[in-house]
Amino acid sequence: MRAARRGLADRETVFGLAETFKVLSDPTRLTIVLALQRSELCVLDIASLLGVSESAVSHQMRLLKALRLVKHRKEGKMVFYSLDDEHIEDLIRVAQRHVGERR
Amino acid sequence: MRAARRGLADRETVFGLAETFKVLSDPTRLTIVLALQRSELCVLDIASLLGVSESAVSHQMRLLKALRLVKHRKEGKMVFYSLDDEHIEDLIRVAQRHVGERR
DNA sequence: CTTATAACTGAACGATTGCTCAGTTGTTTG
DNA sequence: CAAACAACTGAGCAATCGTTCAGTTATAAG
Numbered sequence: 001m002r003a004a005r006r007g008l009a010d011r012e013t014v015f016g017l018a019e020t021f022k023v024l025s026d027p028t029r030l031t032i033v034l035a036l037q038r039s040e041l042c043v044l045d046i047a048s049l050l051g052v053s054e055s056a057v058s059h060q061m062r063l064l065k066a067l068r069l070v071k072h073r074k075e076g077k078m079v080f081y082s083l084d085d086e087h088i089e090d091l092i093r094v095a096q097r098h099v100g101e102r103r
Numbered sequence: 104m105r106a107a108r109r110g111l112a113d114r115e116t117v118f119g120l121a122e123t124f125k126v127l128s129d130p131t132r133l134t135i136v137l138a139l140q141r142s143e144l145c146v147l148d149i150a151s152l153l154g155v156s157e158s159a160v161s162h163q164m165r166l167l168k169a170l171r172l173v174k175h176r177k178e179g180k181m182v183f184y185s186l187d188d189e190h191i192e193d194l195i196r197v198a199q200r201h202v203g204e205r206r
Numbered sequence: 207c208t209t210a211t212a213a214c215t216g217a218a219c220g221a222t223t224g225c226t227c228a229g230t231t232g233t234t235t236g
Numbered sequence: 237c238a239a240a241c242a243a244c245t246g247a248g249c250a251a252t253c254g255t256t257c258a259g260t261t262a263t264a265a266g
Contacts, residue, residue, distance in 0.1 A: 008152065009137050014130050016202040017195065022128035026254075027114075027121045034112050043213060049111065056255055058214055077212045077263045087201035092120065094197050098190035099119040129224075146243060159225055161244055180233045180242045 023067050024091070028052060029060050036070060037089060040082040126170055127194065131155060132163050139173065140192060143185040 024030050031050055035041060043061065047054040061081060064070045071084035083089070127133050134153055138144060146164065150157040164184060167173045174187040186192070 008134065011130075013199075013202070014134055014137070017198050018128050018130045018133050020198050020201055021124045021133070025121050025125035025128045027117050028254080030121050030124070031111065031117055034117070044211095053256070054213075055215085055257080058212095059254075062214080079213065085201065087197065090197050091194065091201065094190065094193050095120050095123050096116075098123055098188070098194065099116070101190070131224080147241095156226070157243075158227080158245085161242095162224075165244080182243065 019067070020091075023064065023069060024088075024095075026060075028056070029064065032057070032060060032064065033069065033083065033088065034092070036081060036083045037092075040073075040080045042078045042080050044078075046081070122170070123194075126167065126172060127191070127198075129163075131159070132167065135160070135163060135167065136172065136186065136191060137195070139184060139186045140195075143176075143183045145181045145183050147181075149184070 024033065028050065032046055035046060035049055041049070043054055043057050046061075047057045050057070061070065061072075064081075065072065069083065069085050069088055070081045073080045073082070127136065131153065135149055138149060138152055144152070146157055146160050149164075150160045153160070164173065164175075167184075168175065172186065172188050172191055173184045176183045176185070
């Protein structure tokens with residue numbers, strides 16, 4: 001691997017990492033993930049909990065689903081979402097430590 | 104705290120967390136941070152290492168400096184940057200584990 | 207079948223982002 | 237001093253982002 005020899009991580013790794021950080025960089029998405037840490041929720045639950053439109057939530061869930069951060073379970077006309085990745089919780093924990101220790 | 108009782112983290116915490124993730128969500132900035140993990144570097148070093156303009160690097164360094172991710176040391180006309188936050192390295196490590204374990 | 211409800215979707219919008227360009231500041235060298 | 241060099245800066249631009257809006261699909265109830 002040429003890139004590694006020059007001291008740089010290869011593009012694919014960097015883009016994958018950046019993408020992971022990006023999902024969590026939007027307050028709405030991050031709040032959704034934080035809420036799902038506590039319990040499984042349907043779209044309308046999330047919308048009313050965050051005070052945003054049901055459409056906005058739906059758009060974000062599609063993204064979170066595409067990046068495999070959440071999984072869904074259908075029950076009648078409702079769709080329940082829950083977290084699908086235990087690393088994400090670690091990530092949030094470490095970041096919380098970081099934010100906590102700066103003024 | 105009313106928000107916490109309703110099961111949501113307060114706005115300030117969420118925005119702080121999101122901001123942290125956001126800095127690392129851009130491939131250019133992330134590559135800079137990864138490079139600085141290995142050694143202290145000046146602006147032109149970073150620019151040539153990443154293959155981007157010196158101006159672009161300068162703009163990003165200002166941001167990284169404002170968020171206290173890097174510190175700088177002046178030596179003649181050159182400015183050497185280095186990491187100023189050990190939590191960031193933990194964060195990257197955890198994220199790497201996440202990226203590594205998905206297909 | 208019709209109505210109501212939950213979720214999804216594409217288009218369009220304003221806001222933000224990261225870059226380039228041109229020019230400035232500060233330091234060193236001749 | 238002037239010239240060269242490293243870094244910084246603001247304005248402007250294209251691209252991306254997150255939302256709203258209007259409409260669709262799917263399921264359930266009357």
